[in-house]
Amino acid sequence: MPEQRDTPGPGPLAAREEAAAEAMTVSSSPETARSLGSDAWHDLRRNPIFIVSGLLILFLVVIAIHPSLIATRDPLFCELGRSLDGPAPGHWFGFDAQGCDVYTRTVYGARASIAVGVCATLGVALIGAVVGGLAGFYGGIWDSLLSRTTDIFFAIPLILGAIVFLSMITLTGIWPVVLVIAALGWPQIARIARGAVITAKQHDYVQAARALGAGNGRMLLRHILPNAVAPVIVMSTIMLGTFIALEATLSFLGVGLQPPTVSWGVDISAASDGMQFRNAPHILLYPAAALSVTVLAFIMMGDAVRDALDPKLR
Amino acid sequence: MSHDTGATDAAEVGADDAGGGGPLLAVRDLAVEFRTREGTARAVNGVSYCVDSGETLAVLGESGSGKSVTAQAIMGILDTPPGRVAAGRVLFRGRDLLTAPEEERRRLRGERMAMIFQDALSSLNPVLSVGYQLGEMFRVHRGASRREARERAVDLMERVRIPAARERVNDYPHQFSGGMRQRIMIAMALALEPDLIIADEPTTALDVTVQAQVMELLAELQREFHMGLILITHDLGVVADVADRIAVMYAGRIVETAPVKELYAAPAHPYTKGLLESIPRLDHKGKELYAIQGLPPSLTALPSGCSFHPRCPLATERCTTERPPLHPVLDASEAPVAGRGSACHYWKETLHG
């Protein structure tokens, strides 16, 4: 509520956060945390959405690490003569404009997309959790300083900042993309982490631990961290999906990944460019489907975990 | 559902004494179930009671005894699903409400029967002014104009003795104190001068000093309008001063019903006895306070026979197999005591022991 908050407003993603932030009120004491945690796990194991998205993510990660498991060709081997050809024996997804095998490229594309998603999310979660956690834990002047810094980064729309940054530098590859997402995407996580830590600090048992003389480090590790971790993980999972989509969008705008890097975003933007897909829909369909299914898997996973952790929806 | 003929009989005796004609409200063998993850929870299992105009019936029980669910079924505000009325009748002036069309029931709500809830802060709409929420009764049921409704709202607030009613009519619920909010709830229930009011733990959320004031106000207004009042509570102390009769509920059943003084003087059910003995008393200073052993049963797996047997000091083999009906309670000369009933095989031993 604005009266308790000094930041300039909930921001466009506030509502998106809100749902995830609800999860932070989940555990009220170590006992209920454990039983709620195991309750949530019990629920999750029976949730078909969780199982399907979990298996899908597992599959995608394995493919990203070892694409050669299911694709034997070289993604950069192309025959211009077969440009935009349809499916052929051994090439069930057809060929793209350069005459490369769409199936092989779609499989290999997982690596860049997932790598960007995972690395950017790790960066965002780390920066956000540290900044938000410290702000919430120490309060006072630290809170004001860190929260205002969060606001500054929050005020730059992620896609806008990323476009500007990426267009100004000459480096290519996945690292600049990861770097800019991590550098600009963390404020959401910071706000959630700060809220979760403040909530956890107010719990009676934390107050009791403090009264009994528990040190700051011990308080953070034993009492506050376990409560703050769940909402951050839920939000990060959902964000991972959107970061993968963002990479593709940046590639579409010509500032993300560039060929010869193989990524879904690169292939989709090549297919969309000048509506190349009008005569060969397969060059758009397969990478776009792979990308969408991946994003969907992470969002559904985040949703399922949040629902399981949120006792209000039981 | 089995039918406790004894229950209906015993309960109706009291009503006839009080009213003369047909009772204002008669609940017959009401059964309500809830579908939960753990299975079907039997929240109410054949409850019968009745209330007449000008009479106060206290329904006493722990949380989960089915007292509130019964009230919600009477009002027709049960959450369905998961809740469901499985059996029984709710006769309001002889008309069975459970078979009545929803539109007819809606018109009765607020107009003829009203309900006061426990937590006035969450039960009042936070974003609408109290004047609006009070006036809404007149606008919807009586077609009053906005201005008229506002005037009536001020009248109501004055009637429940809210200071500076005219200035506060546009305030929002959170701007009032707990006691004042509960007065507004009462005013809302009284708005259309209904025949029956159901008060569900109306003072539980309040400070003890405020509790007495609110209860007094409620009793006074009830006398003034000659309404039937069902007072749902778990607090024996609240009951003694205002109620005419008491129905004690346990695990979805009425285990004892009696005029209030007689129940306090000589309970005829071990559960009631246990409740009374667990009240701290000055003349028992220094003695260990009695507590009923064990916990209330799970509604998804009720004990066989008498639901109270696992916690009952008098329980025998018979109690585990045979469910006791609501026996009419007889006095020393073997004549039935008006309005008294006990669902215990050993009511005699309890009464005299």
Added chain:
Amino acid sequence: MGRYVVRRLLQMIPVFIGATFLIFLMVYALGDPVVGLFGDRAPDPATAARLRAEFNLDQPVWRQYLLYLGQILTGDFGTAFNGQPVIELMARSFPISFRLMLVALAFEIVLGITLGVISGLRRGGGVDTTVLLLTLVVIAIPTFVLGTTLQFFLGVELAWIDPAVGPQPGLDELIVPGLILALVSLAYVTRLTRTSVAENRRADYIRTAVAKGLPRRRITTHHLLRNSLIPVVTYLGADIGTLMAGAIVTERIFNIQGVGYQLYQGILRQNSPTVVGFVTVLVLIFLLANLFVDLLYAVLDPRIRYA
């Protein structure tokens, strides 16, 4: 309330300065504005040095920023690559993007809230499941994929719309681009409304409203919606900023010459005044939208009183 607004406006200043300085830093420290002016040609060293002095580029970055800030306060945003003042580009492009945003917002309000309320009231039913699945699909498929394919089918295959939008598009031309721009937010609005309605439906005050004998319709419109839409309305307010930024993709697809288009041209041609100027204005809009949302909160929810 007045004092609160003033306080919040003052609080906005450091955030505004911080955010625009970050952008300024990215553009002027990472890129070379002078190289951008010359396009593909290599700059003549003497001219380059003169330009550097002229644009204060020989000063430390923080001074450059302060000088820049002073300039934009007088309305001088510099010159675009084609020699036009940036402020003129803004005057031309902001109204277009604003119209596009209004169309998108209308879609979110009409479609999003309607779908959300319906599925929230029928939680767990067939309609609810369908709507929920649809929102997931919309969120998962990147906007530019949906945009280009929709443009292809409606504009090329079916020829229902003009695949490219004119230089001064009217509202009718912006319907499909507006829908594309709205899609992701639309899905979030739907989900948020659904959750909010479903949660409030079980609230105690709704039970009271039923016990008062109010007709179902009145309970939904006067009691349930009034409360459920508070978070939704604030989301919509804050979304104004997101939509303006998201327009860069939509405007690219449909060739709409709005803010996103100009910004994109500026980036493409490495024209620093255009980039920094547009982003600065966007950040300002974003901050003002957030302030607006906070004030809206106070109007909608009487429990919130600003000190």
